[in-house]
Amino acid sequence: MSTDEQSSGRRHPDRRVLLRAAVAVPAAGAAVAGTAAVPAQAADAAGPSGGRFDADSPRFALAVLPDTQYLFDADSADPAPLRATFRHLVTERAAANIAFMTHLGDVTEHGTEAEIELAADTFRVLHGRVPYSVLAGNHDIRSSTDDQRGGSAYLSAFGPDRYRSMPTFGGASPDGYNSYHVLRAGGRQWLVLALDWRVSEQGLAWAQGVLDRHPALPAVLTTHDIAWSGDDGEARLSDHGQRLWDGLIKGNDQVFLALGGHYWPPGRTVLTNDAGHDVHVHITNYQDRYYGGAGMIRTYGFDLVRGVVDVETFSPWFLARDPAARSPLAAETLELTGPTDRFTLDIDFEERFAGFAPVPAPKPRPARAVMPRGTLAYWRFDASGTGAAQRPGAPLPDGTVVKDLTGRGNDLTVRRLHSSGAEALTWSPEHHRGQPAHASLRFDGGQGPDRGAVLTTADGAALNSEKFPRGYTIETFVRLPEPFEGNHDWMGILSWEGRNGDAGKTTGWSPLEPTCSLNLSPERFLQFVVYPHRQDADPTSWSHAVPVGRWMHIAVVNDGRRTVMYVDGSRIARNPAQPSTGIATLGKPFVLGGTQFDERFGQGFYGWMGDTRIVGRPLPVREFLTPLG
Structure with missing residues (x-):
């Protein structure tokens, strides 16, 4: 005032x-005071209509779940934090308009059949309620191999058969370790690529084929290892990340966001692709935090009207507890607000996507079409x-x-x-x-x-x-x-x-x-x-x-x-x-x-x-x- x-x-x-x-x-300066108001009209609904995910709302969220390996570690496993995260996503799906969840790999610590089975059972809380993708991290399979490794406990539990009933599932690579999803949100379709910890040349060719078959879809690339960061929060491509950048990301303007885990601390950077456009590269990993990260989730809140993506990081498991009953470390870790954990990306979506999915400009309308009675x-x-x-x-x-x-x-x-x-x-x-x-x-x-x-x-x-x-x-x-x-x-x-x-x-x-x-x-x-x-x-x-x-x-x-x-x-x-x-x-x-x-x-x-x-x-x-x- x-x-x-x-x-x-x-x-x-x-x-x-x-x-x-x-x-x-x-x-001179003007004096402004309230005038009598016309009785208020009904406000816009606070959330999606009908209590369901609204695919046409310009506001929606992508949930990102990083390394959960310390929650599935042999006989010290404790899936309770992850179950709380999944219950939160299911319960809040309508209110937060959550379109999809993607796991960034290292689901388990050793990739044993017992660990994988416990993790797969935990995911049943989410299954059929919120669509999701899971990719292999180096702890889920033999880390010396790429996506041509053949069978594994991970593939049996988190391979293509797990996603076939999901309406978002688009398909998987022949080896089964790479998959893609097409989701409708914000009134348009989006592509999520979930790539193995080590993508082979065959895997890169498959991913390129997916992009080629969906040339007008903005894409989010997820993988386990793409970048690392120092304490300054500035992400830098890892050796494998550089390979992905050179072989897939920088030449495909559709990819505007690339997410990885594996390393800590978290970090972020913006790279410029061959089309001269920004690509946001983020590390999301909290396994080093109290209670193995406690099922920490990150939400990317897209707002197509404001032209922003609002990013937040929190633990639903800790947040659900009575504040008086939270331990000191739980209270300290329940929500992260540092510059690499809570931030806003400014993205002019129409301009950023114009090179591959231009929005047709409305044509002029004749005068006779806009002169109603009176x-x-x-x-x-x-x-x-x-x-x-x-x-x-x-x-x-x-x-x-x-x-x-x-x-x-x-x-x-x-x-x-x-x-x-x-x-x-x-x-x-x-x-x-x-x-x-x-x-x-x-x-x-x-x-x-x-x-x-x-x-x-x-x-x-x-x-x-x-x-x-x-x-x-x-x-x-x-x-x-x-x-x-x-x-x-x-x-x-x-x-x-x-x-x-x-x-x-x-x-x-x-x-x-x-x-x-x-x-x-x-x-x-x-x-x-x-x-x-x-x-x-x-x-x-x-x-x-x-x-x-x-x-x-x-x-x-x-x-x-x-x-x-x-x-x-x-x-x-x-x-x-x-x-x-x-x-x-x-x-x-x-x-x-x-x-x-x-x-x-x-x-x-x-x-x-x-x-x-x-x-x-x-x-x-x-x-x-x-x-x-």
Whole structure:
């Protein structure tokens, strides 16, 4: 909260400063206090619907289980910690949206039949409930051999037959020691390669074949030995890891994450593959910790919306105990929070996967496809709106007409403010991904001296006098520049000209402010203020601080009773409960790119603006201009 917010008891930010400053005075800090809220709508479900794994949710987790060998060590074996880990994965699968679990090898200490049988029995807690993969570590088989070693107790228990009933199982190499799984999560398919402790040339060829048959699937490679780390936490490829890197990973852009155990302490690094893209290489191993690692699990929490993978490491066995009953070492080890145990990877998934699985860009949509019943005005800045193709960066001269594509005659005409030059308004091909037209206008408004450009309807246009008695939906696409330089406090985005006092309104700070406007505060809060047609009131909606450098879709919806603002299809918090019916328009022009005070423009809008539409009724989110909203 800003100092001004803390010091003010006003009902909402002082938009009066907005309009006065827009003409003559640099804006002072705005006071922000809570306004009356519209009764809350139902929140998004906290977890996957129906209590089951949700393959379409953009948030899901990959669980990684490293060396468990000290829990299966001859007559000192104790599978209890691992059973607790598996019960946790089963119990929490829906809440954490766990897609898959992968074991990194060294299931047992000696690879004896007794140890393997006990481990295989322990895995039954998980079997049929959470899909998983297991690969051989050097303690599970004869360590001097590669995947052509032939039969073993490990292969009998953890070979292909174990996974055939799993819907994720894709197949295994002829020797049985390498396998792959295809899982659906985050609305797409992913590949998990589980490779032996020592992959032969035949095994590498098999793995390459799997990647070749699934060329559009992002892949996670798991193996026992890939990298080691010192106490600095910086992972370095081992000799075998270098062989995997050279022979498989670096030439296959699909592999973006490679995980191994075997060594401790844990570590991580980022390598660059032949395509110039990042590959994250991690060591996960806690067998050296108290109680042989106590079934320590690591979760990789993918969030495709935020573009991150949140990594956490903990022991469900210790966490499940009564805190008062935890031993000192259990309390110390139950959750690891060091920089190699708990961290976040920033991954732009669309960009990272574009080389092998590009997301098709949405095609432009014709105007007729986005003008539902009740559309009163629709403007776009491609050739259909401006009348001709434009050149990127080319100024739109004063007098340029942007057509109202509804045919209702609400055309807009360009004019610059004050002594602004050509650069105050230029054409751009940039656009919101979900925008119907692939074009926008770049406004270069600002204070000191006031500058900018506006587009206004003509005198007598039908929209100038529309009162919206049955409600309205006003939408636009906006992008603020990054960095957001200069003084742009309280700049206007769109408005109607005129003074609310001329409409007989008495509730506002000044009768000189317009009857309706969408503006941006110094804190980058969107402000929609309206003087209703029916009530003597000035209900105002306030958004959160909106981002710079990113397109957003803004919608204001009024149902004839009250107004709600949406940003990117998400209902904001501060929408007034105050009744609001219609807009007290005065027959004066509608404006894009600025807001008046006392019928004078100060600074203009600073940023990009795309398609803008006004509908004379409330629209549900599913009918907004962007199908992504």
